[in-house]
Amino acid sequence: MTAPLEFGLDTFGDVTRDAAGRMLPHAQVIRNVVDEAVLADELGLDFIGLGEHHRSDFAVSSPETVLAAIASRTRRIHLGSAVTVLSSDDPIRVFQRFATLDALSNGRAEVILGRGSFTESFPLFGFDLRKYEELFAALLSQQPVTWDGKLRPPLRDQLVYPPVENGRLKTWIGVGGSPQSVVRAAHYDLPLMLAIVGGDPARFAPFVDLYHRAFKEFGRPAQPIGVHSPGYVAETDEQAREELWPDYKAMRDRIGKERGWPPMGRDEFLNEAEHGSLYVGSPETVARKIAKTAKALGISRFQLKYSAGPLPHERLMGSIELYGRKVIPMVRELVGQNMQSRPPQ
Numbered sequence: 001m002t003a004p005l006e007f008g009l010d011t012f013g014d015v016t017r018d019a020a021g022r023m024l025p026h027a028q029v030i031r032n033v034v035d036e037a038v039l040a041d042e043l044g045l046d047f048i049g050l051g052e053h054h055r056s057d058f059a060v061s062s063p064e065t066v067l068a069a070i071a072s073r074t075r076r077i078h079l080g081s082a083v084t085v086l087s088s089d090d091p092i093r094v095f096q097r098f099a100t101l102d103a104l105s106n107g108r109a110e111v112i113l114g115r116g117s118f119t120e121s122f123p124l125f126g127f128d129l130r131k132y133e134e135l136f137a138a139l140l141s142q143q144p145v146t147w148d149g150k151l152r153p154p155l156r157d158q159l160v161y162p163p164v165e166n167g168r169l170k171t172w173i174g175v176g177g178s179p180q181s182v183v184r185a186a187h188y189d190l191p192l193m194l195a196i197v198g199g200d201p202a203r204f205a206p207f208v209d210l211y212h213r214a215f216k217e218f219g220r221p222a223q224p225i226g227v228h229s230p231g232y233v234a235e236t237d238e239q240a241r242e243e244l245w246p247d248y249k250a251m252r253d254r255i256g257k258e259r260g261w262p263p264m265g266r267d268e269f270l271n272e273a274e275h276g277s278l279y280v281g282s283p284e285t286v287a288r289k290i291a292k293t294a295k296a297l298g299i300s301r302f303q304l305k306y307s308a309g310p311l312p313h314e315r316l317m318g319s320i321e322l323y324g325r326k327v328i329p330m331v332r333e334l335v336g337q338n339m340q341s342r343p344p345q
Contacts, residue, residue: 005294005335007328008047008303009040009320010082010228013060014251017310024313029059032313034069036306036320041074043324049082049112049228049303057254057309064097071105080110082228082303083174083193087115090152091136092160098169099162107166112193114174115181137188140168172226175207182207186214191223194297196277197230197305201293208297224300227293231279231304232311233286233322240281243315244308245269248278251309279304283322287330294335302331 013033017023024032037048048070050063060066067079079101084094094111102109113136138145142164144157172193173185185192192211194204208225215222232248234240245266252264272278279286290302306319 006046006301008049008301009045010049010303010305011307012051012053012058014307014309015057015059016312026059030066033066036316037070038073039317039320041077045077045324047078047080047303049080051082052084064101067101068104071101078108078110079105081112083112083114085115086113086136091139095139095160099164102164102169103162110170112172112174140171179210182210183214186211186218189220189223193226193228195228199276201277202296204297225297226301226303227297227299228303228305229277229279230308231286232308233283233319233327235282237281237285241273244280247309247311283326283330287327287334290331291334
């Protein structure tokens, strides 16, 4: 028997508007994110993840700092990144920051490593690094590290402090569509977090099968699999769609303009809500959709990316409340308290 399905929330700290329609200062958005995480902890959620960005539409550029503030006001919820891009950071400093967070939170820190879908950190910090997953995997062993690379000094039998107090720092590999990343996660014996932000979630089943096959080849039992997807919960389907649509479109079109995508139409939005990876609707609708994904992919955790462009803090709090009080109990009832891993094929 495996542990019950875990439930989390993710946010990028989207800059939101107030009741009068004015955009909030970044500082207030950060304070609001802390309040959102406190509510999630009070509701018994398992995880809160903060994305790191360095641009005007997202307020969180230092997730570990905000997570440390959250740690001081929470008791149970696990705290992590969504995601940490090692290729534009130093893995030693990343390990130290999350080990410090783990100490402050009494063992609740996690890190999700991935390539990310934004590139602003690369010109900002001037990195173009290779083999950093390898170095980070070595750091997790908490043994003296010897490592050679091109863009930072080599290491010779170097210990890194502070050590994680109990066990290892929980580390996931975030994957958005790369088979190589799936195999790399299995190679390093790390859990897999699937970022599914468009299309039918079931299309990721081949990645799940590849992950299981890779572990079989390595002669080890598979690690847990999680899913990160966007969503929003309100009392009814109509209310949820009407409240989310303008802000979701604003966010999607702003990012799409940078990437050469056409503006999002209402039909595309509704198709994602009904058949894709947008978990928007009443508690019943969202619960059924999460349960369907959980059964199809055999996941151990579902993380709802609950922020969406300028969608106001008060509405985000309402969505979190419904997610914790209504959606999660319904999903547990639909899938059963214990999820069995999806068998390899």
